[in-house]
Amino acid sequence: MQKRTRRRLKEAAIRAFFSACGLLAVLVLAGIFLTLVATALPAFREIKLSEFILKTNWDPTSPEKAEYGILSMVVSTLMVTGGALLLAVPIGIAVAAYLSDVAHWRVREILKPVVEVLAGIPSVVIGFLGIVLIGPFLARIFHTGNGLNALNGSVLLAIMALPTIISISEDSLNAVPKAYNEASLALGASRWQTLLRVKLPAGLSGIIAATMLGMGRAIGETMTVLMATGNARAFPHGFLDSVRTMTSGIAIELGEVPYYTTHYYALFAIGLVLFVITFAVNLVADVVLRKYQERER
Amino acid sequence: MKTSTRKGIVQAVGFFALRAAMGLVLAILILFLYDIGKKGGGAISWEFLTQAPRRGMTEGGILPAIVGTFLVTLITAVLSVPLGMSAAIYLHEYARQSRLTRFIRLSIRNLSGVPSIVYGLFGVILFVNVMRFGTSILSAGLTLGLMTLPWTITASEEALKTIPDSYREGALALGATKWQTIRTNVLPYAVPGMLTGTVLGLARAAGETAPILFTGAAFFLPFLPKSPRDQFMALPYHLYIMATQHHAIQQVRPLAYGTALVLILLVLGMNMTAVVLRYRLRRKQR
Numbered sequence: 202m203q204k205r206t207r208r209r210l211k212e213a214a215i216r217a218f219f220s221a222c223g224l225l226a227v228l229v230l231a232g233i234f235l236t237l238v239a240t241a242l243p244a245f246r247e248i249k250l251s252e253f254i255l256k257t258n259w260d261p262t263s264p265e266k267a268e269y270g271i272l273s274m275v276v277s278t279l280m281v282t283g284g285a286l287l288l289a290v291p292i293g294i295a296v297a298a299y300l301s302d303v304a305h306w307r308v309r310e311i312l313k314p315v316v317e318v319l320a321g322i323p324s325v326v327i328g329f330l331g332i333v334l335i336g337p338f339l340a341r342i343f344h345t346g347n348g349l350n351a352l353n354g355s356v357l358l359a360i361m362a363l364p365t366i367i368s369i370s371e372d373s374l375n376a377v378p379k380a381y382n383e384a385s386l387a388l389g390a391s392r393w394q395t396l397l398r399v400k401l402p403a404g405l406s407g408i409i410a411a412t413m414l415g416m417g418r419a420i421g422e423t424m425t426v427l428m429a430t431g432n433a434r435a436f437p438h439g440f441l442d443s444v445r446t447m448t449s450g451i452a453i454e455l456g457e458v459p460y461y462t463t464h465y466y467a468l469f470a471i472g473l474v475l476f477v478i479t480f481a482v483n484l485v486a487d488v489v490l491r492k493y494q495e496r497e498r
Numbered sequence: 499m500k501t502s503t504r505k506g507i508v509q510a511v512g513f514f515a516l517r518a519a520m521g522l523v524l525a526i527l528i529l530f531l532y533d534i535g536k537k538g539g540g541a542i543s544w545e546f547l548t549q550a551p552r553r554g555m556t557e558g559g560i561l562p563a564i565v566g567t568f569l570v571t572l573i574t575a576v577l578s579v580p581l582g583m584s585a586a587i588y589l590h591e592y593a594r595q596s597r598l599t600r601f602i603r604l605s606i607r608n609l610s611g612v613p614s615i616v617y618g619l620f621g622v623i624l625f626v627n628v629m630r631f632g633t634s635i636l637s638a639g640l641t642l643g644l645m646t647l648p649w650t651i652t653a654s655e656e657a658l659k660t661i662p663d664s665y666r667e668g669a670l671a672l673g674a675t676k677w678q679t680i681r682t683n684v685l686p687y688a689v690p691g692m693l694t695g696t697v698l699g700l701a702r703a704a705g706e707t708a709p710i711l712f713t714g715a716a717f718f719l720p721f722l723p724k725s726p727r728d729q730f731m732a733l734p735y736h737l738y739i740m741a742t743q744h745h746a747i748q749q750v751r752p753l754a755y756g757t758a759l760v761l762i763l764l765v766l767g768m769n770m771t772a773v774v775l776r777y778r779l780r781r782k783q784r
Binding site: 208211212215216218219220222223224225226227229230232233236237240291292295296298299300302303304312314315316317318319321322323324325326328329330332333334360363367391392393394396397414417418420421422423424427428448451452455456460468469472475476479480482483484487 | 505506508509512513515516517518519520522523524526527529530533534581584585587588589591592593599601602604605606607608609611612613614615616617618619620622623624627644647648651675676677701702705706707708711712734735737738741742751754755758761762765766769773
């Protein structure tokens with residue numbers, strides 16, 4: 202009898218342990234959010250929230266008047282990300298369509314892991330290639346100085362987003378029911394017409410989700426943009442301008458800032474804005490993706 | 499007749515464009531690997547791999563960075579692998595589908611979308627300041643450990659999904675408790691798959707820079723770290739320094755290329771190992 206109680210206790214303890222581990226993800230996510238909020242809030246004892254969001258000047262170490270406007274950084278981030286998506290989405294969809302509809306299955310089995318290799322290259326290496334390879338190449342085409350500008354960042358982020366966009370888009374194209382394909386072909390449409398007018402529209406939600414996930418990655422990417430976009434603090438006026446994104450702003454200044462100053466707290470406030478934006482983007486992607494997966498069932 | 503020829507031409511042009519897109523992606527990948535392989539290969543020597551940097555990092559090797567990356571990845575694994583596996587065991591073996599598990603899964607997916615620099619900020623507060631580990635291998639490793647957690651959980655759960663229910667039912671029918679069932683009839687078959695998936699996450703962590711920028715990575719250390727509380731050099735951070743912060747950037751470019759090649763070989767090597775292991779495993783399971 203006693204042995205049985207002991208065994209039951211042991212089982213309950215083990216169960217409790219695993220449950221606690223299961224809850225860990227929730228705790229970490231909540232912990233990150235609350236930590237950011239708690240560390241960002243003191244910044245607003247000195248900075249007006251409206252100035253923080255709407256002003257373009259970021260100059261916390263100015264001897265006259267410190268300024269804490271993040272608008273230039275937000276616009277830079279959106280610009281670099283938008284440019285990356287303009288490049289990566291069409292190419293990514295085309296590659297996904299090639300893999301799902303054109304390539305022989307043997308070729309596809311080889312090419313899919315090859316594309317994955319691209320995803321495995323660390324971001325700091327991509328940034329390095331932006332300095333030594335892509336940047337100089339763009340500089341020669343557009344006759345600019347060193348090529349460290351928003352366009353360079355967009356090209357590199359596009360390359361980094363491609364594997365995500367390709368693999369999820371391809372999955373969604375493959376998930377389109379075979380009957381759609383066959384019905385279209387039987388009606389006399391060519392394979393190209395079927396792809397364009399039947400399969401792509403049917404797989405659209407997956408492609409949108411892939412784009413959103415790629416966008417979330419691009420917004421949060423640090424090392425690549427830090428190394429390859431030049432980091433000028435001015436408000437950007439075009440893709441050939443040097444830009445400083447939110448992530449680079451944090452990375453550049455957190456190393457030098459004295460702890461527990463308004464400047465320090467303000468950097469965490471940028472982190473909070475970054476967290477909220479990527480969280481929202483990923484959540485939308487998630488909802489779209491779930492919806493289409495449920496429909497497929 | 500005429501429309502069908504036109505249709506054929508349109509299709510040929512369309513498919514050509516798709517092939518061209520694939521070709522472009524392959525060309526970029528080959529260009530990247532070729533450039534790093536060629537210029538980095540020239541920099542790599544026995545000395546480069548086994549010595550510390552000398553003369554203001556304009557000469558010598560990258561041994562401290564290799565060792566640092568190895569050690570920090572080890573700490574990452576020690577935190578992330580057991581916790582990730584346990585969380586997966588809860589989600590797949592214990593929990594019933596409920597609002598709670600849906601919420602947990604949503605959190606996991608969102609965690610994997612949190613920018614790496616935000617993990618860095620969290621690490622600064624939690625590990626460097628609150629837990630007083632200072633800027634150290636320990637803080638950096640734990641920060642990376644949290645970052646890899648969602649990947650480890652997902653990969654481990656995938657492995658658990660491959661174990662047929664009949665394995666569990668067999669043990670339960672003989673009167674085994676839940677934990678006995680998991681321990682004897684599930685884990686022995688799932689652990690290899692779990693570890694494989696985990697290696698992929700660790701490879702990504704080994705190549706990350708942003709989370710370790712402020713939690714422990716050092717610009718230059720002439721000696722190897724002796725305790726988990728020491729700062730450390732890491733391959734990705736070293737590459738960042740050599741590529742952008744060094745006072746004689748053009749002069750040290752070959753060393754930067756060499757560092758990039760070693761880093762890529764390390765990360766892709768870990769990836770490759772995981773993929774090969776997974777392939778073998780699948781064949782064995784059939």
